[in-house]
Amino acid sequence: MATAAIRTNQRPLRAALLLRVSDSRQAEAESYSLDSQRRVGQDLCHRRGWPIVREYVGAGESAFTRDVGKRETVRALLADATSSVFDVLIVHDVSRYARDEELGHFVLNNLHLLGVKLVNATNDIDYDTPEGRMMFSMELSFSAAGSRKASFHIKKAKQQKFEMGLHVGDVPFGYAAGETNKDPLLVVRTEAAAIRQAFEDFANGAGYTEIARRWNSAGFQPHSKQHRSTFAASAIQSVIENDFYCGYVRHLGERKLGLHEAIISEDLWMRAQVSVRRQTSKARESWLLSGTAECVECNGPIWQFKTGTKKAYFYYRETSAVRERKCSVGGAVWRRDLAEAEVCAVIESMTTDPRWLDEVDRSARKAPAPQDDRRSKLMATKKRLTNAYIAGARSEAEWRAEAKTLDEQLGRLPPDNPTAVVFAGGRLISIGQIWSGMTTDERRETLRILFQSVKMNTRDKRLWLEPWPEFAPLFAMRRDYCVHGTPGRTRTCAHGLGNHCSIL
Numbered sequence: 001m002a003t004a005a006i007r008t009n010q011r012p013l014r015a016a017l018l019l020r021v022s023d024s025r026q027a028e029a030e031s032y033s034l035d036s037q038r039r040v041g042q043d044l045c046h047r048r049g050w051p052i053v054r055e056y057v058g059a060g061e062s063a064f065t066r067d068v069g070k071r072e073t074v075r076a077l078l079a080d081a082t083s084s085v086f087d088v089l090i091v092h093d094v095s096r097y098a099r100d101e102e103l104g105h106f107v108l109n110n111l112h113l114l115g116v117k118l119v120n121a122t123n124d125i126d127y128d129t130p131e132g133r134m135m136f137s138m139e140l141s142f143s144a145a146g147s148r149k150a151s152f153h154i155k156k157a158k159q160q161k162f163e164m165g166l167h168v169g170d171v172p173f174g175y176a177a178g179e180t181n182k183d184p185l186l187v188v189r190t191e192a193a194a195i196r197q198a199f200e201d202f203a204n205g206a207g208y209t210e211i212a213r214r215w216n217s218a219g220f221q222p223h224s225k226q227h228r229s230t231f232a233a234s235a236i237q238s239v240i241e242n243d244f245y246c247g248y249v250r251h252l253g254e255r256k257l258g259l260h261e262a263i264i265s266e267d268l269w270m271r272a273q274v275s276v277r278r279q280t281s282k283a284r285e286s287w288l289l290s291g292t293a294e295c296v297e298c299n300g301p302i303w304q305f306k307t308g309t310k311k312a313y314f315y316y317r318e319t320s321a322v323r324e325r326k327c328s329v330g331g332a333v334w335r336r337d338l339a340e341a342e343v344c345a346v347i348e349s350m351t352t353d354p355r356w357l358d359e360v361d362r363s364a365r366k367a368p369a370p371q372d373d374r375r376s377k378l379m380a381t382k383k384r385l386t387n388a389y390i391a392g393a394r395s396e397a398e399w400r401a402e403a404k405t406l407d408e409q410l411g412r413l414p415p416d417n418p419t420a421v422v423f424a425g426g427r428l429i430s431i432g433q434i435w436s437g438m439t440t441d442e443r444r445e446t447l448r449i450l451f452q453s454v455k456m457n458t459r460d461k462r463l464w465l466e467p468w469p470e471f472a473p474l475f476a477m478r479r480d481y482c483v484h485g486t487p488g489r490t491r492t493c494a495h496g497l498g499n500h501c502s503i504l
């Protein structure tokens, strides 16, 4: 205690200034400007004889947050306080420092622990004293309440505008501000004509990009805060989806008829929305095997397609017929749900089959052996065999018999790297567990992680999955297990699902 006092007497406290304005408007207002905050702080330091060693300036930084991560200056000054860069922090008033009670106390407590004082430059209060601490709490509460009240008033004003049938927010393209902000927006005739045409065109099948190009070449400019001078496709999309053009105003999810003049009829707006839905569903929906599966005969792509008007039917289709290529599968289709069920069964059974999990476990415990290339040679032989089978140079029975021999030889080899197998096993098992909760996109991604190819024969309704080398030992085991499993008993394995899906 005594030493601290002596040290304070010997060396003047080193001061740091914290200055903040939340936006440019405030920066211009005289009493709150950075310059005036700085002047008041400098005056105080001059009176006390404190040298100013640092200045923290938060321009455009909102204090109305509890997240210290959003307060660059606060983070910086806490870091400096930790390395004893200064002894006292000068703030202009508490609102400069924090408008959130929690953050305010958090920072003050930290400064206190580091032995740094917090002093208010306008009233010279040392917040480190018990009285000061109480003042600090009160000021902080007022400051926080002030902010909440201000944002409450803004919200209330917006709500009132909406209830009167007035537009809330930026003025949309096609309109201009009314005489006062209590008047409805006014139609800009030239822009309105373009908007009407765009809705018509869109309802008749035109795309966003096409309309954007037309508007840009006609010299129209968006009402953009970012000062964009041309329309992007996304801007056209917001126009097409905006029901302000057919007479509505919206606020916080509510909608009502507005006082402004509509540019298009509600009927035209509705017709355009049908096109919106058509365009987005076309772009977004992608099925599990789309872009992953290919034809086992010709390696051509497999497409998803939908048919039927009243009731929709979903199929995977081989594409050689569409593209006028020759393939024995010749454009045959396979019902989407049936094809996908085959794949899902393979993945899902990875967790549900305890006997297979035992196999994985046993194999993982096998002792490691010196590295040799017997495994890779056998794998290469097997790959050639499989290609021959796929190409039709081997019958299924031949392929099964030869693959079995190769797998037996492979099985006698110790795993290359037991930890890799355990790891791969763990991954497969957890994938099996979370598969049912995955979105289609996640499932498609998972298939890409596990399999280097997914082959399909849409005519014979068959699938072949070829795992990546990393997972090959496990899947080989899995296939073995299925082949050698006892038929007729409860078939939990993937191959029980109608023998439609094979692992290569």
Ligand SMILES: [Zn+2]
Pocket (backbone or CB within 6 Å): 295, 296, 297, 298, 299, 300, 318, 319, 320, 327, 328, 329, 330
């Ligand atoms: Zn084909």
